[in-house]
Amino acid sequence: MSLRRWRKWVQVGWRQTVLLPRLYLLIGWLFLRQRAPHRRAIAALFKALRAPASGASPLRAREPGLYEVEPWFLLGHDAPQGGATEANAGELTVVHLLGTGENIYSPLTGLRAMCRVDERLCALRHVIVDTPHDAAGYLGPQEFATRLRRVLAPLLARESERLVIVGLSRGAMAALDLGAELASTEGMRIGVLAMAPPMTRPKRAPHSVLNIGGFEPIMENFIPYLELNPWLLPMGRWITRDLYVRFSGFILAELRMVSDASIAMFARYIHAIDPRLACLRSVREFALLGRVSDAELRHAVSMAMQRYSFSESAHVTVCWGDEDAWLEVGPCRERLEGMIARHAVPSERVEVHTLKGVSHGVSREPAQDYTQLAAWLQRACEHARGGQRAQSYGSKMESA
Amino acid sequence: MMATAPEDLTTLDGIREAFLARFQAAGIGYHTLGEQVLRKYFSAESQHARPASAMTFRNFLQERTTLRDPTGLLLYFEALGANEDELRRIRGTLQQDIDRKLATPAQDVSLRAFRDTELEDMPYSRALAECEAATRFEQSVAAPIASVSPTQYLIGTPTGPGGAGDSRNWGLLQHVQALLEFLEGVELKLQDDFAAVPASDGKKRKWLAAAGVREMALAYVSYLLEHPELAEHLLSYRRYLLQGPMPDRERRLAVAMMQRMVRCLYHPYERFAQVLVFEGVKGEPHRTPDAEIAIEVVGNRLFGVGLTFLITTVLGSSGTGAFFVASQLARREFSGEPLLGPPVWSDSHEALIRTQDAAIAQVNAMVEANARVRYGDIKAVFERQDAVAKQHHYAIFEQDFAATLVRDAGTWLATELHHRGLLSDSALAKFFKEFLTSAEGKRLQQAKYAQRQFEVRPRASVRPRSG
Numbered sequence: 069m070s071l072r073r074w075r076k077w078v079q080v081g082w083r084q085t086v087l088l089p090r091l092y093l094l095i096g097w098l099f100l101r102q103r104a105p106h107r108r109a110i111a112a113l114f115k116a117l118r119a120p121a122s123g124a125s126p127l128r129a130r131e132p133g134l135y136e137v138e139p140w141f142l143l144g145h146d147a148p149q150g151g152a153t154e155a156n157a158g159e160l161t162v163v164h165l166l167g168t169g170e171n172i173y174s175p176l177t178g179l180r181a182m183c184r185v186d187e188r189l190c191a192l193r194h195v196i197v198d199t200p201h202d203a204a205g206y207l208g209p210q211e212f213a214t215r216l217r218r219v220l221a222p223l224l225a226r227e228s229e230r231l232v233i234v235g236l237s238r239g240a241m242a243a244l245d246l247g248a249e250l251a252s253t254e255g256m257r258i259g260v261l262a263m264a265p266p267m268t269r270p271k272r273a274p275h276s277v278l279n280i281g282g283f284e285p286i287m288e289n290f291i292p293y294l295e296l297n298p299w300l301l302p303m304g305r306w307i308t309r310d311l312y313v314r315f316s317g318f319i320l321a322e323l324r325m326v327s328d329a330s331i332a333m334f335a336r337y338i339h340a341i342d343p344r345l346a347c348l349r350s351v352r353e354f355a356l357l358g359r360v361s362d363a364e365l366r367h368a369v370s371m372a373m374q375r376y377s378f379s380e381s382a383h384v385t386v387c388w389g390d391e392d393a394w395l396e397v398g399p400c401r402e403r404l405e406g407m408i409a410r411h412a413v414p415s416e417r418v419e420v421h422t423l424k425g426v427s428h429g430v431s432r433e434p435a436q437d438y439t440q441l442a443a444w445l446q447r448a449c450e451h452a453r454g455g456q457r458a459q460s461y462g463s464k465m466e467s468a
Numbered sequence: 469m470m471a472t473a474p475e476d477l478t479t480l481d482g483i484r485e486a487f488l489a490r491f492q493a494a495g496i497g498y499h500t501l502g503e504q505v506l507r508k509y510f511s512a513e514s515q516h517a518r519p520a521s522a523m524t525f526r527n528f529l530q531e532r533t534t535l536r537d538p539t540g541l542l543l544y545f546e547a548l549g550a551n552e553d554e555l556r557r558i559r560g561t562l563q564q565d566i567d568r569k570l571a572t573p574a575q576d577v578s579l580r581a582f583r584d585t586e587l588e589d590m591p592y593s594r595a596l597a598e599c600e601a602a603t604r605f606e607q608s609v610a611a612p613i614a615s616v617s618p619t620q621y622l623i624g625t626p627t628g629p630g631g632a633g634d635s636r637n638w639g640l641l642q643h644v645q646a647l648l649e650f651l652e653g654v655e656l657k658l659q660d661d662f663a664a665v666p667a668s669d670g671k672k673r674k675w676l677a678a679a680g681v682r683e684m685a686l687a688y689v690s691y692l693l694e695h696p697e698l699a700e701h702l703l704s705y706r707r708y709l710l711q712g713p714m715p716d717r718e719r720r721l722a723v724a725m726m727q728r729m730v731r732c733l734y735h736p737y738e739r740f741a742q743v744l745v746f747e748g749v750k751g752e753p754h755r756t757p758d759a760e761i762a763i764e765v766v767g768n769r770l771f772g773v774g775l776t777f778l779i780t781t782v783l784g785s786s787g788t789g790a791f792f793v794a795s796q797l798a799r800r801e802f803s804g805e806p807l808l809g810p811p812v813w814s815d816s817h818e819a820l821i822r823t824q825d826a827a828i829a830q831v832n833a834m835v836e837a838n839a840r841v842r843y844g845d846i847k848a849v850f851e852r853q854d855a856v857a858k859q860h861h862y863a864i865f866e867q868d869f870a871a872t873l874v875r876d877a878g879t880w881l882a883t884e885l886h887h888r889g890l891l892s893d894s895a896l897a898k899f900f901k902e903f904l905t906s907a908e909g910k911r912l913q914q915a916k917y918a919q920r921q922f923e924v925r926p927r928a929s930v931r932p933r934s935g
Contacts, residue, residue, distance in 0.1 A: 210731065461641040
């Protein structure tokens with residue numbers, strides 16, 4: 069062992085020891101604070117994971133971080149024999165941005181439900197954008213937004229006329245920001261459906277968010293520790309997988325994403341990915357969510373509304389569930405309406421709604437009534453389709 | 469023997485006085501002089517042009533005529549004893565005077581439209597059209613003065629030669645967007661470097677945060693140096709705005725773009741505040757409204773450091789070069805003294821002044837030798853000097869400005885955060901002690917990437933010809 073490697077081994081090992089009290093505390097929370105819904109979700113996930121992943125994947129990888137939903141899945145059919153399927157040649161692309169703790173399969177169950185309500189949505193090209201993996205993306209919300217835009221860059225190079233952006237929670241904030249940017253700078257026809265965007269920081273953040281985020285320093289040290297001790301790798305994989313499943317169980321229960329279909333989708337993801345990466349990204353995401361300040365959220369809302377005020381080519385629908393346990397919907401709505409008034413955004417450009425009987429997992433709950441959401445998504449699509457794009461002053465000018 | 473007064477051959481009156489005296493001293497008449505000159509011309513003893521008549525020469529000496537072509541008089545001056553040097557000076561003086569006389573009526577005509585009273589009386593559309601006349605000098609200034617209307621100022625002239633891809637056709641919006649993309653690229657690299665170091669390695673993270681502040685400033689200044697049109701657009705004072713209607717959407721977009729660009733520029737200060745100034749403070753104090761205001765205040769000042777450099781060094785060393793020389797007076801004067809502090813004067817400082825002096829001298833000589841010298845030849849001299857000067861600009865920024873950026877960022881940020889109540893008295897004193905006096909603090913002040921983390925694409929120097 070070289071001196072450098074030996075030194076690192078000692079450093080990482082020492083930090084791991086220092087972090088042990090924190091680890092015991094958080095592990096204690098993970099097991100002791102489990103309520104019945106958490107336990108049921110975790111058990112269901114473990115059960116689903118015992119069976120190997122079956123059937124064709126409903127997602128087709130397009131570019132790094134971009135996954136297109138297979139048309140047969142949206143139509144509710146089984147995968148065609150032979151595996152080869154045609155990409156959806158729909159004239160409009162709908163981009164789905166994920167919320168904290170979600171994976172690329174998370175929006176699928178809700179999306180299929182929406183397509184059942186309005187079959188016209190099946191004809192569109194639905195693309196799911198994976199959350200960035202690199203550590204730099206989790207330094208702060210600005211850094212995250214910049215990296216998300218980079219993931220989307222290949223898609224935006226193709227779609228320069230019109231686009232629909234749908235997002236949940238953190239993804240909703242990103243959708244608002246991205247929509248404002250594309251409509252104002254590039255002049256694109258943009259429809260946005262932002263579901264449960266966190267526009268204010270709740271006085272008391274949810275325990276699950278803070279505690280999963282609390283694992284961040286432990287995991288940031290544990291992963292390099294595993295690399296330095298290859299003999300620990302199998303056990304390390306088992307530990308990270310177990311932790312990730314328990315984190316996910318908490319999230320699924322709190323977002324009420326506990327249908328068999330949702331659980332099966334989640335299990336498919338865990339089968340496919342290296343659990344160390346999934347676990348590391350998950351704790352980074354929650355740590356970032358815990359760190360974001362009210363001032364930053366206020367900035368983000370203000371800057372987006374400022375741009376929408378003069379972007380005629382954009383239409384935005386924002387909605388929350390009235391039973392949201394992760395957000396304080398009243399202050400969020402108040403802030404948004406305050407910013408709309410302050411920047412004199414035309415009332416027909418931004419619509420604000422509250423859904424009854426829905427939690428933070430808007431469009432993710434199997435028992436939800438999707439009529440309203442499908443209508444809003446269709447409205448966003450109609451806006452994106454209907455009319456000419458505005459003047460572009462963006463990066464495309466240089467390459468023109 | 470009586471000493472004769474020196475002859476002044478740099479003015480028309482001086483030439484007349486000198487050669488009238490020589491003519492009278494020769495004791496010959498104008499006809500005799502004319503015959504001598506013609507003989508000399510036909511015997512091909514001189515290289516000068518065909519002579520004017522003797523009466524024309526007389527009229528010139530007696531101020532009765534203005535010559536359009538003075539070369540016909542040169543043989544007369546030669547016949548009256550003018551040597552080569554005197555002839556060269558006479559030729560220069562005559563040509564300058566003729567040039568001035570020829571140019572004045574044309575200038576009168578072209579400037580008539582720009583006289584304040586007349587411009588104010590014009591309809592807006594005509595005033596715009598008249599100002600477009602100035603576009604013929606477009607390549608002599610950094611930003612196209614064709615952008616006289618607020619609309620052109622904002623969105624440029626995408627249909628101009630070279631098309632929308634040519635940065636010289638850009639307006640403020642395209643310039644800011646390009647700068648934003650460039651700065652975002654730099655910021656992404658800085659973020660990657662910072663995130664790659666675990667939070668437990670505080671020493672390295674501090675160094676990277678400090679080096680990031682310096683690197684971002686260097687990137688910003690380098691971009692301004694390579695794209696001077698951007699600075700001219702950003703800081704224009706009514707220059708492009710013929711007090712006309714401003715397109716509202718574009719103006720608001722410009723504001724929104726600048727906000728994003730400025731936030732991108734301030735990101736490194738946020739990391740700097742987090743790991744250096746707020747070291748050991750619990751929570752996320754750098755994300756509070758007060759901290760955001762403090763970072764913005766300090767960011768404005770650091771943003772201004774780049775502009776100060778642009779004004780005192782880049783703009784100040786061009787033209788007369790007076791501002792640069794004046795602003796560096798003490799540093800130049802005392803550079804040879806034994807100093808306690810770091811060096812303040814370098815070969816680049818000296819070379820910047822000397823190359824400008826040399827360019828001015830060269831152009832003066834060109835005009836003296838031939839007052840009708842092509843403008844393009846003069847411009848070429850200054851463009852060559854500009855290319856050389858740019859290398860010195862970078863070196864001067866590194867030595868005079870970048871070297872103190874981290875120190876300024878630290879002291880200003882700590883002071884501002886203390887002023888806003890985010891840093892206690894003891895925390896401020898502790899920070900100053902460690903940052904300004906300890907060996908580690910000094911190491912951080914000098915933090916600098918070994919290699920640049922960005923590459924600025926220079927603008928094209930020659931506009932493609934249409935067709």
